[in-house]
Amino acid sequence: MDRNLIVTMNAGSSSLRCAVFERGSDSPDPLLRLSLRGLPEAMIWERKDERSGESLEEELTPPKVDSDAQAVALAEMKDRLLAEVASERIAAFSHRVVHGGRDHTAPVIATEEVMTDLDALSPLAPSHQPHNLAVIRDLSSGFPGIPQVACFDTSFHRDLAQVDRVFALPRDLSEEGIVRYGFHGLSYDHVATALDDLAPELSGGRVVVAHLGHGVSMCALRNGISVATTMGMTALDGLPMGRRPGSLDPGVVLYLIEERGMAPAQVREMLYDRCGLLGLSGISSDMNVLIQSDAPEAREAVEFFVYRCQREIGSLTAALGGIDALVLTGGLGEHVPDIRARICGGLGWLGVEIDHGANDAGETRISAPEARVPVFMIPTDEESVLARDAETVLED
CATH class of the missing domain: 3.30.420.40 (ATPase, nucleotide binding domain)
Incomplete structure (x- = not known):
């Protein structure tokens, strides 16, 4: 069976979104979109077939108060994803990672060395980075033969001029990486492409x-x-x-x-x-x-x-x-x-x-x-x- 699908994972502080894309397709739209939102107080499931327009929404039992809501959501998402897609067809999982820091300015395979780098950036994005990395680690363990690709929100702003990048702090701090990185880069990337069309x-x-x-x-x-x-x-x-x-x-x-x-x-x-x-x-x-x-x-x-x-x-x-x-x-x-x-x-x-x-x-x-x-x-x-x-x- 050909590995002809790319599965995206976008873990936020209150949601987990997933989409399935067919490689080589003439359509830019995914085969389907899956999401769990409302965390941690609720867990609302949505399945949308982008090509037919069919949509299904269901309110699930929310995670227990003392549980890890994102871990609960990920377990639910994996079960529902694999009910739709055979794992043998997945060529790669692609993940939104909020902070890439100085060293990661382009998409990269999430090796252990890369993950160590990204862990060190968690204090700079505590509401997002730990969730992003937890999903990568979980899927790396569950699907050891499938590449995990990390894509960074900060990458889009990598070419900011020095005058826009630095703060008025001692130069040694700027040289150590205490600078402006910018975020929401995946969103801006899409908008720039869409506006061009x-x-x-x-x-x-x-x-x-x-x-x-x-x-x-x-x-x-x-x-x-x-x-x-x-x-x-x-x-x-x-x-x-x-x-x-x-x-x-x-x-x-x-x-x-x-x-x-x-x-x-x-x-x-x-x-x-x-x-x-x-x-x-x-x-x-x-x-x-x-x-x-x-x-x-x-x-x-x-x-x-x-x-x-x-x-x-x-x-x-x-x-x-x-x-x-x-x-x-x-x-x-x-x-x-x-x-x-x-x-x-x-x-x-x-x-x-x-x-x-x-x-x-x-x-x-x-x-x-x-x-x-x-x-x-x-x-x-x-x-x-x-x-x-x-x-x-x-x-x-």
């Missing part, structure tokens, strides 16, 4: 892409290449997120440790789990919940998020020396038209103006016909990038 006359110009999800970042592209991005050495930096604060005066961290007596571990837990929209509102990290709430704290959190997005789009436009197109992607960018409208509503000075009918309908181009700057909503597809990158590694 959709509007090639724009993709070679100055484009700002906003990845708006539970994690939030933006990227300035020139000719499809990252020239500036909002996240830094870790995924805490930049824009406010569901539970992470975004940009923060480092003196706040010093004050919390030195004057308030918080242990570093307590500060880390707060920054990764109790800030952002959840911290500002005291209600929820879910933007949909906040939009629907009448509480003034919810309104303030939404307004702060929109304001910071508008400011950052302005900053990235300055980095590019102008803007030829704006692209919104990610869960909020794709599924919450109210957020798209609010963000774009404050960018008239840039030449942004949306068509509210197109925006409400979720069309791909949501800008008004007369707008100077076209605005697009392009759904992200990290899985297609994972499959493509695995194919490249296998061919090498």
Whole structure:
């Protein structure tokens, strides 16, 4: 039996997504997509046949409170995957790994040496990196003859100029790797490719892409290449997120440790789990919940998020020396038209103006016909990038 399938694995802090691609296919779409989301409080299963459009959703028994929710989800995913696909047909598993650090700037087979390198980066992405690596190790053990390919979110930003890469710290620290890496690279890679197919006359110009999800970042592209991005050495930096604060005066961290007596571990837990929209509102990290709430704290959190997005789009436009197109992607960018409208509503000075009918309908181009700057909503597809990158590694 030919090994003609690539299986992608995308392990997040609250979900596990899988897709099955056929090698050599004329279609860029996978044969099917499988996902488990809502972890750890719930576990919602979804199976979608991309080619027929058929979809099935089922609410499963959530993991026990004291269990490893990701391990439970992975065991469930493996069982369901192997009910669909014979392991003898799998040529490779391709994994999203959030942080590649200085040494891993291209997809690579996840050898033990590589895994040791990536383990050392876990403190820089504690909400993601351990989950990513746990899946690789589990599948390496369960399928010893099948290559495990690691693809890095940081790779897309590997060519950032020095002025965009460094912090104003002592040079020896920068030389040791304390620099800006940027994240959401698989998403930006897909959007850059999709925009080139959709509007090639724009993709070679100055484009700002906003990845708006539970994690939030933006990227300035020139000719499809990252020239500036909002996240830094870790995924805490930049824009406010569901539970992470975004940009923060480092003196706040010093004050919390030195004057308030918080242990570093307590500060880390707060920054990764109790800030952002959840911290500002005291209600929820879910933007949909906040939009629907009448509480003034919810309104303030939404307004702060929109304001910071508008400011950052302005900053990235300055980095590019102008803007030829704006692209919104990610869960909020794709599924919450109210957020798209609010963000774009404050960018008239840039030449942004949306068509509210197109925006409400979720069309791909949501800008008004007369707008100077076209605005697009392009759904992200990290899985297609994972499959493509695995194919490249296998061919090498």
